[in-house]
Amino acid sequence: MPNSRKLQVLIIALIIAFLPSLVNAAHSGKIYLQVEQNGEAWYVSPADNNRYYLGRPDDAFDIMRNLGLGITNANIAEIPIGLVDSPGNDDDNDGLLNDLEIAIGTDVANPDTDEDDFSDKSEILNWFNPNGPGELTVNTGLINSLKGKILLQVEKNGEAWYLNPADSKRYFLGRPQNAFDIMRTLGVGISDSNLAVIPSNYVKSDFKVASHYELEAPSSWSIAQSVTDDEKYEGKTIIHDVKIQPSTASGYLEIFVLEDNKDLTLNSFEVSSVKNAKKDSTTDFLLGIKPGKKQRFTYSTSFTSKDIQISKGADLYVDIMISTKKFIHLHMMIYNESDIEIYEKYLDTIVKDLKIVY
Template sequence: MNTRKVYLIWFFLFIFIPLIGSAKIDDSHIRSVVQILIYDNYSKEYISSGSGVSIGGTRVLTNYHVVEDIIKQPSRFLAIICLTQNSQSTPDCSYTAHAYYKYGIAGTSAEYQEELDLAVIYVNNKKDTNGTWKSIADLPMSEFSFDSINPALYGYSMTNIQLGDEIQTLGFPDYGNNTITYSNGVVSNFWMDDGDFFKDHDGVLAIGTSAKISHGSSGGAAFDKDGYLLGITSAEILDGNGSFLSGVIIPITTFNWWWEKVLGYEIIDGVGYTTGSISKEMFCKILYKDYDKLHNTCVCPKGYTENSNQECIAGSTPGSDVKIDNSTSLKIDPQLTNRLKGYILLQVQSQGEAWYVNSVDGKRYYMKDGSTAYEMMRKFALGITNSDLAKIPQQGEDKAYLSALSNLKGKILLQVESHGEAWYVHPKTGIRYYMKDGEAAYALMRYHSLGITNADLDKIPEGIL
C-alpha cells in the first residue's frame, strides 16, 4: 500500500499528567468507529488511510484532511469504509462512502470545513457475497452492522472537561496493523479561540492529550471516562527528533456548532452514548420513500417511479391516477412538476397562498409565513463554498451564468465557509438573491413567484415540512 503520511505539526509546550484507570469500551463503541481507505481509480491503489465515527443516518464524521481527495476529485478518488465488529475481528472493507451522494440522492455540495478540519461523508453502498455493489437502502438491516455514537451530549460547551480528565481513543493508527486500536491518556491543555471566528460557542478550538495519536488515527473517536463522545482525534505533535509529544483532539462541541450554526442543521441527538443500529424505516424516510415492511425494503410512493439513479420521479405515467383518502382521484402531471421545480407559486384563484416546489423531490411545500420560509431555508438548503457561490451572478452584475451551474437553479444555498448566509437562485435567470432571515426570505420568494391556478397546482404532489 502506498500510504501518504499526513502530520500536522504544532509547536506548543505541554504539561503531562499520569494516566488514570480507563472505563470499559464495549463492542458498540468499536462498531461506531470505522477505517477510511482512500482509493485512486486511476492508479488502482490505496493512497492514504484514516478513521471516522458513525454519527447516525449513514453519516461518518472525520477530518477534512482524511477525505480531501474525494471532496476535490470525486470522480477519481473513492472512500472504502471498513467496519470492525469487535476487538478481535478483522475489518470488513465492503462499504463505500461519498461526499456528494447522500442517501441515494446525487448532490452538488459536500459538508466540510477546511479551517476546522471537519467533514461528513455518507455510506452508500455495500458489496454482497457475489462482489456486486448494492445501495444500502435496498439491503436488509442485518447487513448493515454500524452503531452510531451520539454527538449531542456536550452541546456547545466543554466546561465540564478539566485538565487531567481521562480520555480514551479508538482508531486505526499506522502502528495498529490495520486493526482497531485503543489508547488512553488525559487532557493536557486547551487551545482557545480569540472570539473572532466562533459565535455562540465556548471557544475551545482543540484539546491536547497524552493519549497516543498517529497517522491513521485522524478522524477517530475520543471518549471521556464514561464512554461519551468527546471529539475526534486529529493530529499528533512531534518534537524535533520526531518523537511523540501530544495528540490533538477537535472537540465535538466544535462539530455541533459548525453543524447547526454554520450549516443550519439540527444537532444529531440520541439516547445514551449510542443511538443503536439505523432502522430500515428511517432509511426510507430519508430517501423520500415508503417502507415496505413485508419485504423489508424501500419503495417509491404511489404516483412515483424509480429511475436508474434509484430516485423517485413524480408520475408513473403522464396523468396517472393517485388515490387520496380512497375518495379523491388526483391527476399528477410529471411534466408540469418537473418544469416548475425550484419555482415559488402563488395561487391566483385563492388568497394568494405561496408554495415552494422543491427542486430535489418535486413536491410543493406551503410557505405560510416568515417562520415557515426560515424552516424551508434550513431543510432544503445546499451547502456551497464561497468560490462556487461567487460564480453565480447577483442582480446588477455583468456576469454570465455558467452552464455547469445550471443544476443549482431554483435551489436555496447556504455558505458553509462563512456564517451560513442563505441565497435563493432564480430557476429561470440563475441570479442569486440574499435571504437575510425568514421574513426576508418570505418577502423575496413571494416577489419572485409565478401565478398558478388551483387546477394546475393540484397536479403537483404536496409535501409536508
C-alpha cells in the first residue's frame, strides 16, 4: 500500500475512533432544556461529558457545586461577568444583588462604589473596574480553556460561577434560586432524541448500611435514618429502615429490610392498589442472582394527603428477595407528575447499583 493511502486509512480510522468524543465535546459545558417535555434542565459536565439533571433549585445548586473546578482569584478576575434577572435583595437598587456585590467587593449600600459617576452595574456590564479607576482585563485564552465549566473561588468562600460558552461571561451562582434561574435563562432547547444520545449521570454518594446493603444515592439527596418507630411493616419485622429525600417538595424514597418467620415469595409484596392510583406495570428482574419485582402506580388526579400535595404523582415499589424470609423493600413516592420520569430513572439506577451484603 502506498504511503499516501496508508495515511488516508489512518486518518479515517482516527476519525471513527474519536467521533463519539467529538460529538460529545459539542455538548460539553452546555445547559439544555427539554422543550418537548416540561423544560427540564440538564448540565453537560465538561469533566465527563455526561448530563446531570438540574431538577429543583436545591438539587441543581448541589450538583453545580459538586461538579465545580477550583480557580484562583487572580484568574477569575480576568473573566467578564454576565447578569441574569433573578429575585433577591438589592439594598442600593443598583441592579446588582447584595450576594453578587459581596462576591465582587462592591458596596451593597452604594450604587456607585468608587463614585466615578458610573454605576456599579454599568461598570460590570462594560467591564470597567467598579472599585476604582480603569478597565478590567479579559483573558481570552483562559476563558476559552474554561468555557462551560463551573468555577469555585477556593481562595475566597467557595463562590461559584458558571462560564457560559455562548457569551464567554461568568454568571454568579449565588443562592440555589439564583443559580437555578441562571441555568434556566442560559439553557438552550434540545429535542428528546438529541438529548438521549448524551449519557446521563448523577453525583453519587456512597451510603453503607452495614451488613445489609450498599447504596449510591444522588449526593444532593438527604438521608435520614428511621422511617418509623414501629417494629413492624405490614406484619413483617423491620430489621432496618431509612428515608432518603430528593427535596422536600418532590417526594421521598423509603428502604426497609424486612424479615418474617414464615416463608415469603415476591408475591407476598404484591400491591393491588394505592389509594386511588392506577397500576401501570409489574416487572420481574434479577439483581445479580436475587429475584426482584417492581410495581408502578400513578395518580390521575391531584390531592392532599397528610399535608402533602400530590400533583398527579406516582408510587413505585421495588422488592428484592434476600432469602425466603428476608427482603429489601423500596418505596419511592413522587409528588409531581413532571418528576416521575426522571425519579424513576434514579430509582432504577439506585437499584441497579445496590450491593447486597448478605
